[in-house]
Amino acid sequence: MSLTLQSAAHDLLAENLLHEIITTDGWTLDAASVADSDTPFSAITYDTRKVTPGSLLVCKGNFDPKYLAKANELGMAAYVATQDYSDYTDVPGLIVDDDKKALSVLALAFYDHPDRELELIGITGTKGKTTTAYYTHAIINEMSGNTTALFSSVDNCVDGVHYVESDLTTPESLDAVRMMREAVDNGMKYLVMEVSSQAYKVNRVYDFHFNVAAFLNISPDHVSPIEHPTLEDYLWCKRQIIRNTDMLVLGAHSHHEDLLLQDAALHNVPVSTFALDDSAANVTAKPVDDQHTSFEFFVDGASIGTLSLAMQGDFNYANAAAAVAIARDAGIDVTDPRALQSLSDLRISGRMEEMRDAHSNTLAIVDYAHNYASLKALLDFVDQRYGDQHPYITLLTGSAGNKAYDRRSGIIEAAQNRVNEIILTLEDTDTEPVEQICAQMASYVTNPNLDVQTIYDRTEAVNHLVEEARARDGFNIVLLIGKGDERWIKNRNIHTPYEGDSQIISRMFA
Incomplete structure (x- = not known):
């Protein structure tokens, strides 16, 4: 130094x-x-x-x-x-x-360029970055003898074993490089990191070059005066990862796929693809049962094994397929059975976390879904897995303040004809009044048969949701989205303590 x-x-x-x-x-x-x-x-x-x-x-x-x-x-x-x-x-x-x-x-x-001493793997996309990062980390860490670091929106790990809660999806450049140096000094050989659009927008990853990068998908999000002014700007920022990598893993059939492939060709970046149930992709996962509880994985058409994930849902199997493709391009032998099996028991607190109530016929699913695409994927899973049981579905949701305004209409659009009840509540409002956010979301409801309630205090809202379900006959599913296991809420620009959706449900359901 x-x-x-x-x-x-x-x-x-x-x-x-x-x-x-x-x-x-x-x-x-x-x-x-x-x-x-x-x-x-x-x-x-x-x-x-x-x-x-x-x-x-x-x-x-x-x-x-x-x-x-x-x-x-x-x-x-x-x-x-x-x-x-x-x-x-x-x-x-x-x-x-x-x-x-x-x-x-x-x-x-x-810090003497620790990036040059690590195999850098960057993951971007609108949906699935965190789960894919964890899955990729699990595979490479297992196959490399715990020599893989992780930077994610949930945790950072610089020694392959211990995890510390993170503050940002992509850390400020100085913090990221400092942690890279720690990782190298700890004997790490690989680093898997989430790369947000904001990271390129505000140059947090300027001069970072990736050995492998993944572009999972793109859908409208993060468009606001304090994020990206337009969808074009959002996509442009995400696309920067392509010119800053040696190899690209791309979600097959992504929106703007032709443009992304043109980026790769322009910068001489080879591309491999992943998908669900698509034999044309380099890595694909195909369901082996009607309820999609297990998938068989294929690499270049050859089967590498069958996997049942602890975090269910087709979107998580797509994330797993992405992780296999990334690990393969990073030089990992993904045909080794240990590679797939490293994912079988992996859970990320607050993501697709299913809990059963000991006191009623109620299933709770806690997830970080926060926009149209992620909520639609969650509801597709509920319909696929539990639709034939005709559950009464209640959705607890809010939306972030001061940013990504389209999320508010997107959440309502995704849910209003697929759930029985919506409870609007506090999320990370930043400086925007929660009353204003909830009122705006309620204004997008056009289904006259939908029961819409507003309870500003999130803890009170979760308690009410559970009590309502327990008083109702039949099978209930309660969906709590947006906060997952986060133990704080940013309200009026102040981080205030919050027990966490997962923790409240776990305590009440015990």
Whole structure:
């Protein structure tokens, strides 16, 4: 770890990011002329509170220069910013074109490019990223002797064994590179990571190159003033993974498949495909029974075995097929029976979690479904598995605040003619009032026979849902979507503690 002012300037110039270096003596591009320019930085950070003597501070986003006073006191050695802050500090400033790109470039350099010591596997798509990442991690970890790291929206794992709850689908570049270095130091050889559209939108994965990337699917989502202004922008950001990989795994028959294949051809990226029940795909899974509780997997037409997943649903078997295709392209022998069997008992808390009530004929399914596509897939599973029992179906749902506004109409559209009752409640509202979100969702209901209730407090709503089911004759299915096992709710921009849908149901059903 020997990043200096000189090497930082060199790397930023190489990426065409550096404007100039501003010092008390003037403006220059000659880093060697700056005092102590060959002294290694002791640390790199984007948080002024974490500055230590000799640190390089990257001023990213809407940075307020008043915080530089504290950074000066703590011993900041230099800063990187898109603006000149020489009125606030005497240390050298590397003025750049894009602070997020600069952060990624400098993080990789500071930690001696751990990305080059790992087989990097990136997974993107509207639906299924997390499950596919876990399945891929399970296969490669099993077959590589626990030498596979994982970055996901649920957990991060840097030693192949222990998991720590994550904050973002794709970490900030500095945090991701730091964890990569930890993974390498822990003996990891592979890294499986989710790559969100926002990661490319705000350059969290700038200069990351993947050995294998997967593009699972694409459907309208994440379109809002604070995410992507249009579907075109959303898809464009996701497509960036194709030009940044050596090999691509693609969901066969994805929307805009022709465009994605054109991307791959333009950048000379070979493509393999996965699908359900499609002999034309390189990896396919076919149901072996009418209720789709087991699937046989094929690689290039040859059977590699039969699998029954702990997390049921056709969409999870599609995710498993994607994982097999990714692992194969990463050089793993997926014909070894251990590869498939590594998935059989895998569960992700809050995803397709089925629980039976000990006190009534009620089945609860807790899932992170949060848009039209994912809820439709969940309801398809319910119909396929339990439709002949004619259950009374209640859906508990909310929707995220301030973003992805189309989710609200999409959830109602997917559900209103397939469930008996909808209870609208609190989800992560950010700064948008829950009352406004629920009212908007209710306004999209056009089915006059649908029972719609609104209970703003989510814990109260879950309790009400269970009590209603217990009072009702016959078979009940209650679907709780959007939060899964998350133990917090972001309400009015504050993370507030929440027991979690899974935990409440588990406690009540015991």
